[in-house]
Amino acid sequence: MSVTRAPKTARAPRSGSDSRRAFRQGRLALLLLLPSLVVVFGIVVYPLLRTLYTSLFDVNSAFPGTYPFSGLGNYLRAVQSGEFWAAIGRTFYFTLSTTVLEVVFGVLLALLLNAEFRGRWLLRSIVILPWALPTVVNGAMWRWIFNPEYGALNALLTQLQVIPEYRSWLGTPWMALNMIVVADVWKMTPLAAFFVLAALQTIPRDLYEAAWVDGAGKVRSFFSITLPLLTPTILIVLVLRTMEAFKVFDLVYVMTRGGPANGTQTIAYYTYVEAFSNQLFGYGAALAYIIALFILFFAITYMRLLRRGEVEY
Amino acid sequence: MKTDKGFGGLRRFSRREFLGIGAASGAGLLLAGCGGGQQGGSGTLNALFMKQAAYSEDNVRSMTKEFQSHNPDIKVNLTFVAYEALHDKIVAAAPAGTYDTVLVDVVWPAEFGSKNMIMDITARFPETERNRILGGALQTTEYEDKYYGVPWILDTKYFFYNRDMLSKAGVQPPDTWEGVADAARAIKSAGVVKYPLIWSWAQAEALMCDYATLLGAFGGTFFDGDKPTFNTGGGLEALEFMRMTLDEGLSNPASTESIEEDVRRVFSQGQAAMALNWTYMFSLANDPAESQVAGKVDIAHTPSGPSGAPGVNGSMGMAVSRGSQNQDAAWKYVQFMTSQKVQNKYAKLSLPIWKSSYEDKQVVNALPEVVPVAKEQLKDMILRPVVPQYNEVSSTMQVEIQKALSGDKTPKQALDDAAKSVSTALQRS
Numbered sequence: 001m002s003v004t005r006a007p008k009t010a011r012a013p014r015s016g017s018d019s020r021r022a023f024r025q026g027r028l029a030l031l032l033l034l035p036s037l038v039v040v041f042g043i044v045v046y047p048l049l050r051t052l053y054t055s056l057f058d059v060n061s062a063f064p065g066t067y068p069f070s071g072l073g074n075y076l077r078a079v080q081s082g083e084f085w086a087a088i089g090r091t092f093y094f095t096l097s098t099t100v101l102e103v104v105f106g107v108l109l110a111l112l113l114n115a116e117f118r119g120r121w122l123l124r125s126i127v128i129l130p131w132a133l134p135t136v137v138n139g140a141m142w143r144w145i146f147n148p149e150y151g152a153l154n155a156l157l158t159q160l161q162v163i164p165e166y167r168s169w170l171g172t173p174w175m176a177l178n179m180i181v182v183a184d185v186w187k188m189t190p191l192a193a194f195f196v197l198a199a200l201q202t203i204p205r206d207l208y209e210a211a212w213v214d215g216a217g218k219v220r221s222f223f224s225i226t227l228p229l230l231t232p233t234i235l236i237v238l239v240l241r242t243m244e245a246f247k248v249f250d251l252v253y254v255m256t257r258g259g260p261a262n263g264t265q266t267i268a269y270y271t272y273v274e275a276f277s278n279q280l281f282g283y284g285a286a287l288a289y290i291i292a293l294f295i296l297f298f299a300i301t302y303m304r305l306l307r308r309g310e311v312e313y
Numbered sequence: 314m315k316t317d318k319g320f321g322g323l324r325r326f327s328r329r330e331f332l333g334i335g336a337a338s339g340a341g342l343l344l345a346g347c348g349g350g351q352q353g354g355s356g357t358l359n360a361l362f363m364k365q366a367a368y369s370e371d372n373v374r375s376m377t378k379e380f381q382s383h384n385p386d387i388k389v390n391l392t393f394v395a396y397e398a399l400h401d402k403i404v405a406a407a408p409a410g411t412y413d414t415v416l417v418d419v420v421w422p423a424e425f426g427s428k429n430m431i432m433d434i435t436a437r438f439p440e441t442e443r444n445r446i447l448g449g450a451l452q453t454t455e456y457e458d459k460y461y462g463v464p465w466i467l468d469t470k471y472f473f474y475n476r477d478m479l480s481k482a483g484v485q486p487p488d489t490w491e492g493v494a495d496a497a498r499a500i501k502s503a504g505v506v507k508y509p510l511i512w513s514w515a516q517a518e519a520l521m522c523d524y525a526t527l528l529g530a531f532g533g534t535f536f537d538g539d540k541p542t543f544n545t546g547g548g549l550e551a552l553e554f555m556r557m558t559l560d561e562g563l564s565n566p567a568s569t570e571s572i573e574e575d576v577r578r579v580f581s582q583g584q585a586a587m588a589l590n591w592t593y594m595f596s597l598a599n600d601p602a603e604s605q606v607a608g609k610v611d612i613a614h615t616p617s618g619p620s621g622a623p624g625v626n627g628s629m630g631m632a633v634s635r636g637s638q639n640q641d642a643a644w645k646y647v648q649f650m651t652s653q654k655v656q657n658k659y660a661k662l663s664l665p666i667w668k669s670s671y672e673d674k675q676v677v678n679a680l681p682e683v684v685p686v687a688k689e690q691l692k693d694m695i696l697r698p699v700v701p702q703y704n705e706v707s708s709t710m711q712v713e714i715q716k717a718l719s720g721d722k723t724p725k726q727a728l729d730d731a732a733k734s735v736s737t738a739l740q741r742s
Contacts, residue, residue, distance in 0.1 A: 260569045
């Protein structure tokens with residue numbers, strides 16, 4: 001009732017000037033936008049600008065105060081630092097290996113989950129579990145699994161006689177980095193699998209039937225039908241995972257704290273250590289901006305790929 | 314208002330209004346905050362502690378309960394974090410003044426004090442009081458002749474050994490580091506345990522504590538003025554010793570991923586014969602609920618090298634944070650927690666800071682095996698470097714020492730590289 005009447009009452013004072021109405025509407029619009037403006041400005045724009053400002057000074061304490069201006073000094077220091085480039089290198093290795101493994105396993109898992117078999121619903125819900133686990137819990141769990149003295153991995157591998165004796169999994173730099181990759185792949189593969197599974201279900205059945213009639217085998221139809229049609233989805237998964245993996249922090253914090261010998265210190269962890277442990281907030285802010293630039297670069301590259309890779313059925 | 318049309322007027326109106334509201338509410342908060350501070354020793358306190366070693370969480374809770382029953386108008390909320398997270402938590406919470414009292418490690422007062430993050434309490438902490446405290450403890454919160462807190466945990470790393478394993482291999486408890494290596498060789502070749510030694514050599518402060526103990530024993534120093542000296546003499550020999558025990562398979566390779574709690578677990582499971590650890594391991598390793606080697610664990614003065622046997626000063630103190638709105642109540646709480654009465658009562662996991670406590674029956678009976686050893690060891694302690702940039706110095710050294718331990722670099726190369734980076738860090742400020 002009131003809904004139908006509302007326009008009438010609104011129309012009644014039409015004789016009033018248009019500018020007044022525009023003003024009132026504008027005010028209403030602004031009022032309605034204000035909450036989101038406050039949120040966007042407060043938690044996105046302001047911190048971004050503030051970090052940029054901080055990165056130009058030698059801020060060495062968390063307290064407000066006056067600090068010497070250093071221009072691009074903090075950025076220069078990063079670019080000239082061996083530790084920085086080592087961390088970037090490790091981050092790239094981590095990003096590349098986790099993303100590739102997650103996509104490959106994700107596609108395989110999705111194909112399995114898409115097949116018709118009894119108890120499929122059960123498997124589908126079990127598979128999602130790792131992804132539902134908080135990252136910190138996941139890290140703590142893998143830390144236990146990898147424990148050299150009472151970890152499950154050592155017990156499993158020695159009982160299967162794969163390795164002759166217990167060994168240390170997080171005790172050497174290169175091994176530790178790869179073990180963090182394992183933990184991440186275990187957790188994030190389900191995400192990739194579910195994206196791909198959703199895409200698989202949209203591929204029309206008759207395409208496969210037609211291919212079968214034409215004499216194509218399973219392998220051939222996978223590479224000629226399934227994979228091309230999955231490309232846009234795989235690209236989306238790639239975008240999401242690359243950006244997330246590049247920022248990896250919590251797994252490292254929980255599992256190794258960057259050690260041993262900085263072997264698992266990724267760029268995000270390096271930034272954290274410089275800012276909060278060494279209290280070099282200016283340098284930390286500059287590092288944060290550099291990370292943002294890298295991710296922006298990924299984003300632009302992928303956006304272009306995505307635009308080009310659009311497919312029609 | 315001059316312009317009442319369109320967005321121009323609106324924007325100005327809303328901005329001014331907005332700022333006005335902001336300023337008013339800010340002032341309101343400020344007044345409320347001041348009000349809290351003027352109550353003089355009452356209100357709610359937030360206290361930050363750590364989870365492991367020394368006093369247990371239960372200890373701290375019951376101490377605090379006792380404090381609250383004496384001071385019914387003060388309520389204390391406790392937060393416990395892992396030692397590894399403690400420093401960064403204090404830094405991140407400092408500008409907001411989240412915690413009224415914080416637990417600070419012996420290596421932090423230089424940094425926190427020089428950055429004004431914790432209160433200089435020299436005036437509230439009279440000399441008569443200070444004279445009753447053991448020297449090693451008193452150093453904990455001192456920086457440039459000022460006191461930034463009251464020592465609370467007086468601790469150093471002791472030498473622990475499994476009596477049974479040593480006698481099975483037919484060796485006497487060693488009292489030199491050479492002797493430790495020989496004993497370990499004997500234990501290993503007798504097949505008593507695969508890796509006789511376990512250490513806390515993860516990339517963490519724990520590594521620096523073990524390294525400092527060895528550096529002291531081998532006669533090294535960290536700095537000569539501003540110049541790093543740990544890359545020569547005793548500092549180098551200490552690292553070479555560490556590397557040797559790994560190369561010969563005397564030390565568990567898992568040492569490079571272990572902190573003190575890992576050492577305690579491995580040792581308590583009977584998978585190591587000798588280890589360095591804090592006082593708390595004695596009670597826990599001899600507690601059948603926590604340990605499979607209960608009753609077989611002895612504690613001793615750290616083994617000596619060519620230059621004696623100093624223990625690393627691993628004490629911690631309680632400080633009042635600068636952001637606290639309730640400094641008087643916070644100080645009352647610190648005084649209570651560090652008081653001799655409370656410390657004597659809870660001596661089982663952490664020994665008191667007070668000189669006369671070591672003659673007190675309550676303390677001696679709590680740890681009859683430890684107190685005689687502690688009396689000697691606590692007189693002879695080595696400090697890690699006291700510099701405001703300690704965290705950076707420490708993390709640089711941890712990484713380079715680990716590179717030497719993993720065989721990436723020779724000990725000499727690693728320490729030279731560390732010395733170079735450390736000099737740069739010290740010059741930067």
